[in-house]
Amino acid sequence: MGKELEGKTISSETESKPSLQLQFEVSVFDLYKHYYQVRLTVETNQNQICFCLPNWTPGSYMIRDYATHLHKFEAINFTNQEPVSWEMVDLHRWKLNNLPPKFEITYIIYAFEDFTVRTNYLETEFGFINPPALFLYPEGRLDTPTTVEFKVSEFFPNIYTSLPRDENNFHKFYSNHFDELFDSPFHLSKKNSVFFTAGSTKHELLIEGDVSFDFKTKLSNDLQKITETQIQWMQESPNQSYLFVLNLSLPAYGGLEHKASSINYFNPELIHDDEEYKRLLELLSHEYFHLWNIKRIRPIALGPFDYQKPNLTRELWIAEGFTSFYDAYFLYHAGFLNLEEYLNKLQSDIFSLEDNDADFWMSLEESSFTAWTKYYKRNGNSHNITVSYYTKGGVLALCMNLFLLQESKDKKTIRHVFHKLNEVFVKEKQRGFTKQEFFDVTKEVTGVDLKLEFNEYLESPKPIPVDVYLDHIGIHRIQTDLVGDTGFKTKEKNGNLYVQKILHKLNYESIDLMLDDEILAINGKRATNSILQKLEKNLRPGEKFHLILSRAGKIKETMVTASGFYKTRKFVVSEDCSAEKKELREYFLRNIV
Known part of the structure; x- marks a missing residue:
């Protein structure tokens, strides 16, 4: 049954339909302490809403408990600045009750624990935002459109993302729903990007780190060849634009794919090594094919x-x-x-x-x-x-x-x-x-x-x-030079050898060896890297060797029988x-x- 209003009948269903408008504002709370501040303005006719922070990022298959880094959650009535009632109902959900038509949520995000493509980061030269680790979403309403505005221009003049931006405010962005927002990371930077076109797609490349213009040009040209090859393979390009972010500021390796962008980290000390540069291209090729x-x-x-x-x-x-x-x-x-x-x-x-x-x-x-x-x-x-x-x-x-x-x-x-x-x-x-x-x-x-x-x-x-x-x-395997294998790998610390990895194979005998055992002696001689390398060089399959170990403060002895592996093995083209x-x-x- 509806009710009359100015000569029109409005159904109860229409009257009670929940409305929700969300506007995020992101600022730097403290640059040197690595804190972002998020302000979420909410307009709604609902009495109660649960807001959640994601637990993981698509493409990186691990529960990460992003709420670990969310602090100082507050909610206030936009009109009278009075507190809004809320409670934390589990580790990732905040329930707000007796809601006014318009209110604000604020919280702080710590962004310095891990330097990865799936975690937030903030320091003096750049900032990175992985959206699932920063933005709350209303439970059951992932379809809600959002705006995101950044107030960071005093620190970072450029914001890079694949989301469409406001024509009059280059630091304001729009998403049609939370799946789009969560799939569109933000990189805050003082650096400028370069562009190239492949197929019908305009590609943007942002390199964070101290690299020459010649390197940017070379990488841009190489990426153009790679992207054109992939577009040719698929016979279409699904995006009008695509963003590559390559962070070369710190030693790291990894990439994460998104629908219109990819975030890639690589060690800046390796980019001028020919083999490592090809490894970088392989990473970028991998993430691009994911689109x-x-x-x-x-x-x-x-x-x-x-x-x-x-x-x-x-x-x-x-x-x-x-x-x-x-x-x-x-x-x-x-x-x-x-x-x-x-x-x-x-x-x-x-x-x-x-x-x-x-x-x-x-x-x-x-x-x-x-x-x-x-x-x-x-x-x-x-x-x-x-x-x-x-x-x-x-x-x-x-x-x-x-x-x-x-x-x-x-x-x-x-x-x-x-x-x-x-x-x-x-x-x-x-x-x-x-x-x-x-x-x-x-x-x-x-x-x-x-x-x-x-x-x-x-x-x-x-x-x-x-x-x-x-x-x-017509490609076949060549295997020669069958030699002995100790069945373990070591690491050196302060001149001493420790077991770092133990290799299990069906044809290996089980040995009394544990990770972090200190190897004191090999065949009666004080264990050093050179002694171990000499053993490995001359070892034959089936040969036994003697180890003296230190484990949990006790001295142990063990005999190890070497297994075998082919020192030379490769695949060759057969004519x-x-x-x-x-x-x-x-x-x-x-x-x-």
Whole structure:
């Protein structure tokens, strides 16, 4: 039943429809103490609202408890400046009651604990804001539009983000909903950016750190080649604009993808080393490819997000693994890696999987599903029992592509599968895909049942027979110089040797050795780095050696039997192979599959 108002009937449903307007203001509370201040102005007809701070950031699969760094929460009536009633109902939620039509929330965020792409940071030269770690959202109302205005011009004249900005205020930005806000980090800087165009997209590159104009120009030109290669691979560019932020201010490594930007950290001391520069390009290539693979073409569990608990998926081998294959593959096709360098990249990943026992402990799907508690929470034994969905997923993508080249009639590959996934799930259905849907589309596009061929390597802890698939294109393994291996790695501290890593392999004997054991003597001689290196150089498989250790204040002795490994191992191109294999190899190396 409605009620009459000026001759019109207004339904109770319309009358009670909750309204909500949110305006954030971000300022520097104390630059030297690394505090941001956030002021949130709220206009509403609701009597009660819960505001929450996210627990994690999409793309970084670990609960991070961002509320740890939120302090001095307050709420006041905008009109009379009286306090608004509130209580903290759990570690990440604040419930406000008896709300006036307009009120303000203020709080302080500490931003200096970690220098990473997923945490806030504030110092005298720049500031970084990872939005899930800074902005409260109204529970159940992630669809609410927001404005964000920065009051930081006295410290940082430039604000870099992918969000649209106000035409009259370059420090004011708009988001259509919180998913967009949380996917749009802010970098506060005194530096100026450079621009380049690839495809139909205008790209912006901001480098934080002391670098020359020549370096900016070189990197900008190189990124243009990489982005053009990827756009050509996908046959479209989904963004009108894209922002690269590269922080070279402190030694660090990492990247985080976003729908229209990426945040990348790299060690400034390494950028002029040729090999390290290519590693930087590989990082940037990886994060850029994510604007398709994961930000649009994605497993169904990776959106929409619950920012309070994990979004679990068994398909990170697609989202991250395929990206890990293509990041270096694009560099090869863009001319930054020669064939030998590219093969070295491939074999480095393959050998890293073979150098431990993890393939027999964890499947690729388990690696993905447990990323929150295992891959992102590594310990001293993780290398022995934890498979990387990045590394093994990348090797799987290689093998799938080679198998498709061999079996599909028209040389259809993952590239063509991604085109179809983009068409069906991004543009038509506007959702992610299930594992079965991925394999169904692959079979539809290529005529090949990839699930039949590869599912056992997804569901079971089992090594992928890489050599079988590389043989399809006439690339084979060479292994020579079988030598002994101690089965452990050490670190030196104040001239003393300590056990840093213990390697478990099926063919290794278990040894009485623990992490942080101090090695006092090796075969009766005082342990030094040079003595250990001499042992490692001359050790033979099956040979025994004697260690004297100090453990928890006690002296221990142990005998170790050396295992074996091939000192020289590599994959090489075979000229003594069939014409069919040579043809497939040329196709793989000359065309972007």
